[in-house]
Amino acid sequence: MALVTTDIDFLRSTIAQRSGNVISADHSYLLESRLAPVAQSAGLADVRALVAELRTDAQTLLHDKVTEAMTINETSFFRDIQPFDALKDHVLPDLVEKRASMRSLSIWSGASSSGQEAYSIAIAIRTYFPQLNDWSVRILGTDLSQEMVQRTVDGVYSQFEVNRGLPASLLVRSFDRKGLNWQVKPELRGLVEARKMNLTENWSTVAQHDVVFLRNVLIYFDVKIKERILKRVHQSMRPGGYLFLGGGETLIQLNVPFERVTIGKTVCFRPVSK
Ligand SMILES: C[S@@+](CC[C@H](N)C(=O)[O-])C[C@H]1O[C@@H](n2cnc3c(N)ncnc32)[C@H](O)[C@@H]1O
Numbered sequence: 001m002a003l004v005t006t007d008i009d010f011l012r013s014t015i016a017q018r019s020g021n022v023i024s025a026d027h028s029y030l031l032e033s034r035l036a037p038v039a040q041s042a043g044l045a046d047v048r049a050l051v052a053e054l055r056t057d058a059q060t061l062l063h064d065k066v067t068e069a070m071t072i073n074e075t076s077f078f079r080d081i082q083p084f085d086a087l088k089d090h091v092l093p094d095l096v097e098k099r100a101s102m103r104s105l106s107i108w109s110g111a112s113s114s115g116q117e118a119y120s121i122a123i124a125i126r127t128y129f130p131q132l133n134d135w136s137v138r139i140l141g142t143d144l145s146q147e148m149v150q151r152t153v154d155g156v157y158s159q160f161e162v163n164r165g166l167p168a169s170l171l172v173r174s175f176d177r178k179g180l181n182w183q184v185k186p187e188l189r190g191l192v193e194a195r196k197m198n199l200t201e202n203w204s205t206v207a208q209h210d211v212v213f214l215r216n217v218l219i220y221f222d223v224k225i226k227e228r229i230l231k232r233v234h235q236s237m238r239p240g241g242y243l244f245l246g247g248g249e250t251l252i253q254l255n256v257p258f259e260r261v262t263i264g265k266t267v268c269f270r271p272v273s274k
Contacts, residue, residue: 086266157183
């Protein structure tokens with residue numbers, strides 16, 4: 001049976017409450033197609049039966065599955081190359097100098113989807129910064145979706161996925177063949193810690209980072225949630241750090257303690273004291 005308006009409203013508000021993601025009326029049609037497999041794997045007849053089940057309890061694994069099924073996980077290696085050029089040509093050289101006494105670097109890819117962003121950073125570090133080999137380098141990749149976190153841990157990508165954004169020289173150097181797929185080399189996987197984390201919840205356990213990639217996720221939130229997340233990101237950054245957002249994302253009209261700077265062909269944001 002097809003979803004009725006009250007079911008659609010219920011699902012949209014459940015998803016917004018749990019992940020901050022706003023499903024626009026235009027995208028409501030996705031509810032049916034994306035949630036049908038969730039209903040099926042829960043042994044329910046259809047998405048209407050799934051809604052009925054969700055209505056019986058506010059906090060179940062099924063709610064998580066529904067919320068995660070509605071996330072958009074589009075990503076690729078070295079997506080929108082300019083931030084990675086800025087990382088390689090300006091940000092890392094600056095941090096190598098500034099953190100020389102600590103000999104430690106921490107980079108966070110918040111909303112890292114299936115891990116291509118975190119591994120692009122790891123590949124750039126190991127390819128272009130041999131002087132960091134004996135530093136403590138930590139790259140944290142977090143995402144709302146457990147399935148995406150597991151994909152990051154596995155580090156296995158299809159031929160199609162590695163063809164998107166990864167130069168052949170870096171592919172050969174950084175991956176091993178795994179059947180028809182490619183797996184990130186163990187040494188690079190060891191640099192990346194993947195963890196489930198909801199940006200709209202409290203994250204008292206995230207350490208202080210030198211660089212934060214928070215790209216192509218703020219677009220799914222309303223202004224209030226964006227501001228709350230960015231204020232927490234600010235608290236999770238070391239002074240002198242760098243924040244990268246997605247190409248279409250801006251802090252204009254947001255009351256948050258960052259200044260916009262142009263680096264190479266891209267812009268990034270630096271924490272200012274409040
Ligand atoms: C479009 S992908 C962006 C991936 C990567 N940052 C990039 O730019 O290629 C958006 C990711 O945000 C995640 N996401 C959505 N809402 C979230 C939330 N509340 N907390 C954490 N991650 C979230 C989704 O699961 C999805 O993997």
